[in-house]
Amino acid sequence: MVIPLITGIMENHTSTTRKYPDAPRPAVGAVVFKGDAVLLVQRGNSPSRGMWAIPGGSIRLGETFQAAAEREIIEETGVVIRAGEPVFVFDVIQQNDRGEVKYHYVIVDLAADYVSGEPRAGDDAADARWITEDELARLTVNPATRRLLAEKFNFGK
Numbered sequence: 001m002v003i004p005l006i007t008g009i010m011e012n013h014t015s016t017t018r019k020y021p022d023a024p025r026p027a028v029g030a031v032v033f034k035g036d037a038v039l040l041v042q043r044g045n046s047p048s049r050g051m052w053a054i055p056g057g058s059i060r061l062g063e064t065f066q067a068a069a070e071r072e073i074i075e076e077t078g079v080v081i082r083a084g085e086p087v088f089v090f091d092v093i094q095q096n097d098r099g100e101v102k103y104h105y106v107i108v109d110l111a112a113d114y115v116s117g118e119p120r121a122g123d124d125a126a127d128a129r130w131i132t133e134d135e136l137a138r139l140t141v142n143p144a145t146r147r148l149l150a151e152k153f154n155f156g157k
Helices: 065-077 133-138 143-153
Strands: 025-034 037-043 056-058 080-095 101-116 125-132
Touching: 025 065, 025 080, 025 143, 037 065, 037 143, 056 065, 065 080, 065 101, 065 125, 080 143, 125 133
Parallel strands: 025 101
Antiparallel strands: 025 037, 025 056, 037 125, 080 101
16 A cells, blocks of 8 residues: 655655665554553654654664564653554555655554553654544544554544
């Protein structure tokens, strides 16, 4: 599935950055519930800047999905989790006006258990918080996040 995204930032053609990669970048997210709320972040950077989404980020060389998810969630939200098994896989591919691939992520979202901590925006998140189903309906949420929560967790239908 390709999720179209809109950005308005300057382009950079180096393969060492997130923009204009020479190969897809593996990334991971974690679906974490606490009571009747899910942990979401408002993206501070492109792609999906300003949208609410499952927290996560890039996988480092030699790092497992679970280890990456646990590291990324604490960096991005301050919440400690125990990552479980994959529940959703999708692509984020965005092209520029010339048809060049600006971003390409292959994202694996994992189910995760809440361990401790209260959300605070960190790393590249503009905001981080526990979101109830009622709140979800009023937010600008990434389409893949909405689909994942509805289809796999019957949340926000």
